[in-house]
Amino acid sequence: MLTVDGLQAGYGRAQVLFDVSLQVNDGELVTLMGRNGMGKTTTVRSIMGLLGPRAGRIVFDGNDIHGAAPEKVARLGAGLVPEGRQVFPTLTVRENLIATAGNRLKRSDPWTLDKVYALFPRMQERANQMAGTLSGGEQQMLAVGRALMTNPKLLILDEATEGLAPVIRTEIWHVVEQLKAQGQSILLIDKNINVLKRLADRHYILEKGNVVWTGSGADLDRDAERVHGYVGV
Amino acid sequence: QEAVKIGVITTLSGPAGYLGQDVRDGLQLAIDMEGGSLGGVPVELVVEDDGLKPGNGRQIADKFMNDEGMKLLTGIIFSNVAGATVPEIVENGAIYISPNAGPSNLAGEGCHENYFVVSWQNDALHEAAGAAAKKLGYTNAMALAPNYQAGKDAVEGFKRTFEGEVSEIFTQLGQTDYSAEMAQIRAADPEVVFQFHPGGMGIAFLRQYSQAGLQGNIPMVLSEPSTDAVVLNAVGDAAIGITATAHWNRDFDNESNKAFVAAWDEKYDHPITYYASQGYDTGLLIASALRETGGVDDIDALREAVRKADFDSVRGEFKFGPNQHPVHNWYQLDIVAGEDGKPVAVTKEVLLENYGDAYAEQCQM
Amino acid sequence: MILFLEQLLNGLQYGVMLFLLAAGLTLIFGIMGVINLAHGSLYMIGAFGGTWVATQTGSFWIGLPAALVIAGLFGFLIETTVVRKLYARDHLDQVLATFALILIFNQMIVLTFGRQPIFTPLPAGLSGSIELLPGLFYPPYRLLIIATGLLVAVGLYFLINRTRVGMLVRAGSTNRDMVRALGVDVRLLYTIVFGLGALLAGLAGYMTGPILAVQVGMGEEILLATFVVVVIGGVGSIKGAFVAGIGLGVVDTMLRAYLPTILRGFMAPSEADAIGSSVSSMGIFLLMAIVLLIRPKGLFAAGA
Amino acid sequence: MTEILRIEGLQKRFGGLVATDNVSLDVHTGEIHALIGPNGAGKSTLINQLCGELRQDAGMIHLAGRDISHMAAPDRVDLGLGRTFQMTCLLEDFTVRENVGLAVQARDGGNFRVFDRIMGRASVWEETDHLLQGSLLSERPDDIVADLSHGEKKQLELIMALATQPRLLLLDEPMAGLGHVESQQMIETLKALRGELSILLVEHDMDAVFALADRISVLVYGQIIMTGTADQVRGDPRVREAYLGTEDA
Amino acid sequence: MRKLILPIVLIAIFAAMPLFADIFGKNALQTLSARILIYAMAAASLNLILGFGGMVSFGHAAFFGVGAYAVGILSHHAASEVAIFGVFPGSTQLLITLPVAMLIAGFAALLIGALSLRTGGVQFIMITLAFAQMIFFLFVSLTTYGGEDGIIMRRANTLPGLNMRDKLTVYYVILAVAVIYFALMWRVIHSSFGQILKGIRQNERRMEAMGIATYRYKLYAFVLAGMGAGLAGALMANFLRFASPDMMHWTKSGELIIMVILGGLGTFFGPILGAAAFMILEFYLADWTEHWQLGLGIILLLVVLFTKGGILGLIERLKGGRG
Ligand SMILES: Nc1ncnc2c1ncn2[C@@H]1O[C@H](COP(=O)(O)OP(=O)(O)OP(=O)(O)O)[C@@H](O)[C@H]1O
């Protein structure tokens, strides 16, 4: 589904990513971990085409998307829940959900407004509220709903549970589990490693722009000491 | 002999750009007709656009006088540019001959021996219109003008010579829609309407006057700026039937004017306006002076020569009053449909004879 | 009474005309968030282009689509070569760039059409005036302008508030990258919408040509009024621009028509005239200042 | 025990929505008081009213015995109220050091001086460097804030709030966006502050809340449903249902 | 000390300009550089609120015009020996007229700012524009002071011990005032207050949360800027010996904004470079062709498209600076 190989990227003259390689296969849930500022978001932005990569190969669903425009990557089937929510503040909740919605890949059982509302009843309550006035957690729900509404092949969640109450977080993990069961590929960044250990097929740990550790949930436990050194758990 | 440079500071950009263009073209025509010289002295025009900014006008004047050593300047269209520029020029010892603007602050106490106006004093424009309305026998009028100095001056000027009953409406500077005023005019039903709206405002006013069905019902008497040939073209049939006033018209029957009109039509394809005539007259005036002095080295002699105004003006009789502003005739014109159906101005009769201006007394030279 | 009705009608039609002038700006400035000082240039280009075609063909109605196409094309050109590069930059760069465009377009008009204002014909059969009610005369061409304004208002309202295009443009004006990352080609969308705004400017220029003056710099003269309409209405709101246009039109007309008379009721005529005309000459600016002091975001601010 | 903050019957409506509904609450001097509750319960709205950014519709706020209900936001800061923002709110074009320096300067005064030299105010910069010391950001004081990662910005938020030397600190989800290690460090930092100042802590990270809070209040749909110790809150079925769920985090 | 090189070079250039102009017979350069100095001051005062404070005022020329009119009106009354409102005598003393012009402009700024600053963003742009236009219309209708045609001064204000009828003297007086002005501006920008102002531009909400009552600071800056523009206007009136409503027209406010952006928004030298570039372009292009506005438009367009941060940004980039 997604192969990143030897990715290098940065902002201005500062290089942030030095050597990032990772792979997400069909139907897999893969996580990206690392401390603050190690380059997780930068990796995601490079994949999405929001940041021009300097070197390396990015192949998505058989297409070379190195340097491709973000809309192209999205149209190929990548759905992003960005860091910091980034909902459209001057649109209502409902408009946020439908503005970019679509079922470009002709999924048989697509996400619809009703389904998102069922997942987050709060969104239905606030359908006509301007997104900019939502509470932090509500915005986060909206950002997740918005990405789902594009019915992506690969869902990328960058700290999608930040600021969510524990119940909702649990809910999201349920959804992630369900999606995975339905064969959805997911790339996930989150600090709740304990949950992820159970759900994910594979983990990558980033340290100063390099992938320094790869392994399964079981490997995480086995290699606890090294992992602790990288992410503190 | 090296060509005498004449500095032309004028407005070529913006909506009023055609005024400067016509003044320049008229001046140039006078030179061309004499084969590159004026009064036998080879001359060269140096033209610069002031962009209707007083500061720029001043800057250009400085350059003309100090860097290029010009002694003879002309060209300014607008009073505010003149205000910032003319005092500097005349105090610097150069001669300035105005082909258009004749503001009152330079006509009375602010007059100067080096400052000449070929065109008219601003107030006279509207005094002529008042005289026309009076002559036509009207006793009550409605006067409309934008709410700024020139607008108020226009209404005052009209009232001064009209002497009948006048109700006034002041519009906004830059106003586009006059339907409220049209309704008021219809309701008040005056015998005659006088209005002064420079530039695009005037075109809009006339067209809307006609569209409101007032044209033909309530006659209109206008001062010169409202009915120049370019305005008439842009207004179209809506202008037919208006009574206009002017100090010059294309159909003036004198030799000088015939030559001017013929040469203009041959050289340019834009219509001839009174601004062009003023530019041309400025050229003739300079020619008459240079013929006497042979150059610009002796400013005192030049000034004396200019003051004589010994030239055949396209408007007929011309002489300077004590404040070196013109004393000349004002005429009544009728706007009628020409052969192609487009409006043209036809000269009717003399309104004011040998007319000067009210500021001359205040001028001490 | 008839006079009052007539003045009210005058106010309404002036208001609709103001809205028509401001409609394109509502799209480009209000919705897309581009400070386009050259909006008046597009208006001028539409007026000159349309008039030229109309005079060549002798038909007002052939000039109309020509005005739309020409202004739209120029809009497209401006967007793809200039404005597109500035979305991500400081808003003030847009000010500088579009100011430069004003200079360029004004001079281009001078070079192609000369400096003098040109004549724009009225459509045959719509000149003169008709009697709406006994004693109430009205120019039929004005009715055409009212109709056009209403049509544009409805069309724009529908486009912005009822279609995805509107949502996406509004979304793009706050976070372009995110719209792209969700799979929408914002660049194409913006080009189209900018072109549409330009087209509306051209429409306004051509339609008002026969009652105003078609000349170089005509755009700058209406520019302030259009910005005022958009801002009073609440930036980004079609409804607001419409209400503000009508409100301004009516208030302005009524002030001009009745203020001096009312003032004369309790002061000397000369003073009354002076005060009345000073107040009404500050007209729209005074109104805008008052509205903004009471409602700092305008009448119908989006998001409030 | 004295209380630094006392809220009585605070009410705020947004149209038909009652965001804080007759909230009464107090924070004791020196304690860390956690405020938890579902998303959209009104926690941030409450904080915004406390610091004066939003005006309450009804109710009273007392800070250290003074009624500040109708005081302008900056004046409340002068009285010792400090806050962090849930969604980072920083001077993005300034460097890290300039951000903190400005916060120090704001408290230090002399802000209307037009002819002094800000770079010459040694006391300001000494204090700034002191505040930055020990944080991860001390390694990169001259980086532009816009270039920081999300988590790094969250850390800066806290430092800036501390720079104004508040008596009562309102923290809106300080751990959100922090990594595991960084969260642990933040907990240690806050622990060290206990006693020096009082804290009202809004947080969804239950590990942090239970590790830090002396008392916990639970806000649901704008109303405080209970206030108690960590164990009381953990054990309350209403809280479990409305908020905690079954997550084994 | 490297910081001092550019200012010293600039002062030297301006100081030597009359000499240079004389040697090369380009005396108009003296006029040009005097106007550049004055516009640079006006642009710099705008830059204080626009570039450093983030307040996009579209009415700044109003204060420039008010300053100019203050000088014009004072000298008008001095000449006619009629006291203003029957109370204040006129004056032609530069040492009186300049401070008065600054005070009046500052007072106008206080009034306009106090009202305008209740809004923000686009609304602020428009409301400042609205107030400026009202002042413009006010002066246009002031018959006593020449209305639209403006007010002409017989001669420049006097300074004890100097012959102000001499152009060169006037030039050096302008230069001296400008140098003092820019020195003070430098201090303001790098002062405690300047730092607060820069903070407000970036994030007002954060500043409030740090205890800064932003409204007061913005108003303070607005008044300072108004006084600066008033000073520049007063010098312009002395230089042109003329004041007219044209000086406060909205297009003039626009030009000041253009100068600031062109030079480099929010930088000390930006307004100086911007004013210089704009005036020089205008001067030489108009000299070269009557279609100079086309050339000016194209050049400005290229500057925006291919530099970031105006001329100063371009210079920085060429030097390989940050960005
Ligand atoms: N716009 C930017 N310009 C310059 N540098 C940046 C920019 N954004 C991030 N960086 C730097 O790049 C590095 C990696 O940032 P990134 O956002 O990818 O980290 P992250 O792993 O997502 O961290 P976090 O967990 O805090 O979100 C950080 O050191 C950061 O300072």
Ligand SMILES: Nc1ncnc2c1ncn2[C@@H]1O[C@H](COP(=O)(O)OP(=O)(O)OP(=O)(O)O)[C@@H](O)[C@H]1O
């Ligand atoms: N300006 C507003 N207009 C309308 N509703 C608003 C406004 N501001 C906040 N709200 C609503 O008020 C409620 C309380 O919001 P608040 O931000 O206080 O929640 P919170 O408890 O901080 O939630 P979270 O944990 O998600 O941050 C939310 O439902 C929000 O949508």
Ligand SMILES: [Mg+2]
């Ligand atoms: Mg990140």
Ligand SMILES: [Mg+2]
């Ligand atoms: Mg919150």
